[in-house]
Amino acid sequence: MFEENAEIAMRDEELDKIKACIHCGICLSACPTYLTTGNEGNSPRGRLYLIKDLIQGEVSELDATGQEYLDNCLSCMACETVCPSGVEYIRLLDYARHEKQENGYTKGFWGLLRKFSFAFLLDQRYLLNLGRIGLKVLNIFYKLFPFLPKLSKMQPTREISYTKLEVNKLYPSTEKILDEDGENAGIEVCEQSRTVLFNLGCVMDTLYNSVHHDTIKVLNAAGYHVYVPASGCCGALASHSGEFKIGEKQTEKFIQAQCDALNKLYKGPDENAEIEDYEPFQRRAIEDFSNPIVFNSAGCGAYVKDKVYLESLVIKDIAELIDPDNWLAPISLGAFKAKLTSLKGTDENAEIEDCEQSLKAVYHPACHLYHAQGLTTQYQSLLALIPNLELIPFLEAEVCCGSAGFYNLIKPKLAEPIGERKAANIKKAGVDLVITANPGCMSQIEAHLSEGYKVIHPMSLLARCFPEKSNI
């Protein structure tokens, strides 16, 4: 399932890849940690210089300073985007991090705690739910005693609403949906190939559960049936934080869950009665399934795409799946008439007022979309479907916000200036609405913007443009 311990077994010729770095420095101005510290060691060129010493045997191991520089990397991959020599920086970095099993992320008490959370917390929905309830209790506690210092800047203070999504369930696209004129805009059962697997994941479901509901709504509107497999974390968070073994195990489990789900879809009715209603799904043999596994979190999509090489598994970010130019959906593009003008307030279901003013927003491209998956324009063209929405360009848009998995919890000292820089650039654009498609970015930007700003997932914005569902 995995490329034979890809990071560890880098061949000699792959080690030669380090030579592609000619020390030109073009990557410096793209690197968030260099931008905020000005330290060569916190730049891709600097880190590669250290890795080069390691690989070529000039030093047997890095000292604490050098190790810290490697640990400080956000793995945002912005440097790979700008590198004209095509240096495979992340592979080289992972290789160097592997060299020393005990890195800054994994040692000590906090390392153990992280190991525990990666291995158990993220993988068990009931533990995640406990965690969410814990956060709720904590928030009530802080409301009662507002003078108490917060545990971390990242501690979410907003109301976390949660409506459970069932796993092993199909959310079909056949519900009759009315367009603006009250006409029935729904169609009959779509083709079976238009069923997608949509995983709840860990952080997104816990902190931004409503985004999942919105995503399913948009997918349904675009004519896709949505099947939710019983899966846990995909392993991205653990891997990005250097816990490669835990990550690999989780990915294996995750992929198994996808295969189980596809089995259930194609092999026909088992305990799930709802699938029984959709005969066409049973026709295809499992060998040629091509149902996409779709993600609405940048980090998960990038990681799973990179790690899984089962050819028959199609992995797509939601913006890749939905093609705005070729909209085959129960709801026609003409139904996109709802006008968004204001999204102030914390109420997730705030009414959309109808007026002529345009809604101004900035789109922050998550690194795992822009740099890792190369999705540089897809979300923008999806968002262009929304009438009255104007995307304002802002400085350093494609620079990481400092979230980077759990980086902002592990390295708050470095992540905070990066988050503040992002927030300052957003404020300079003069808008109060930020659109971004990754739970990490959402919480990081939320934490660094003051009151009055709103961070929203593109799917939530799109979902608000549809007329309300009606079950006639």
Next chain:
Amino acid sequence: MKKLLNSLKKILKPQQVLNKPEDLRLYDTDATALFKNKPRLVLIPYDTEEVSKIILEIISYNKKLKNPQEKLSFVARGAGTGLSGGAIAAENSVLISLAMLSKLIFVDCENRVALVESGYVNATLNKALLGTGLHFAPDPSSQLACTIGGNIAENAGGIHCYKYGVTADHVLGLEIVSPNGEIQYVGSLVPECTENGTAHKHANLNLKFKKTLSDLDVTGLFIGTEGTFGIVTKALLKLTPNQEAFITIQVSFSATLTCAEVVSELIRQGFKPAALEIIDNHAVRAVNAAYNLGFSDEVKAVLLIELDGINEEILKESYRIEALVSDFNPLSYKTTQDVAERLKLWKVRKGSASAFGRIAPFWYLYDAVVPRSKIPAALQGVERIAEKYNLMLANLVHAGDGNLHPNFLYDPEKDITVIERIFEASHEIMRLCVDLGGTLSGEHGIGVEKQEYMDYLFSPNDMQKMLDVRAIFDPEYISNPDKIFPIKVCKECHREVPAHGL
């Protein structure tokens, strides 16, 4: 050293003072792979005042020294993208990184000026200027990362400098920290309140643009001195209005020489394009591999011509160029007025230098200048020298101003003697260019790379004059010492300067 560290730690935060062995290793070179030297200490000041305080600390440390041989000097560094080793520390040198002096202070569209700190990145300024109809003209190939301070130190040029001029033509005033630690203003940059004299007490005072033309051009004197006159901390830049229209022309040829002849003919006939670039064989191959540009194997050279100005005029001009070029049997001729297409055509040049990494792990970019009319002769000569020393050559030429960039691609692991051969070859190239009536450097500066060639061009008397001027700014000889002038001359000059305060 400990005493200096302790006093510096009082001024700076811990993350601004780097002295671990690996830190020093990281700062031992810039983009010049062939020269290395570790600094004694790396400091990252956050503003002008901190730069000034650092220099004052170094001076007071030097004053307390018993052995003048241990005297510390300092060198400023921007993004470390320089190609002549200008930002590599000399012996006993403290490296001051200006990476965090990266603020855009103001843009004044009416007067077409912008005030930036010297660590501000060249391309970032143009991003910030989007929508104003203005841009900053100097555009060196490293503009995505290189800093304005570095551009000023090296008097950087770039692709469009044939028409728009080099950095010196686009800087109106400077805030500098002199080698004596004092903050000074030169040119059109003046502090708003100048009462009570000393400026360094008001590091946060408002600076403004004042039109000055009548005084001595100290700004012009300062630009291109590679940090030997002091450290630039802020720069008032002239902004250029964007042109109404542009046309980009990309022509490919089966021989580099034909390409050079076209350039000579274009210039002889009086065309003044905004850019005129030659990319030769290996360079085309590297970029083609890196970006899949679809050049056939036949293509041995690509010529890029960019015209800008009023639409009707440049259209007419482009027809004349097309007619002229067709006499030389080009392999392909592409022309565009579309912004996205333009970037694609330019990719062959803008991405070239760094795409060399795909052919060989190291690359030595040489910078030399000949009179424009001598480009064909120079290219032939360079080719001959490369053959003689069995070196892989890739030429990039800013043909408009006769600026040659021969690149030697090499792998010292596979070829042990290659570095020696490169040095010998570059020696010969330098001789060739000077003999053809050219000079040592077009835009990269002299640094440590070419200091030994200075006497090809300048007599001892010439150099002494320059050193005399330098001594006015830096009498203690502590600002980026042992650069530009041949080491022997540097050392002599060093000895002549009386050690003050001892």
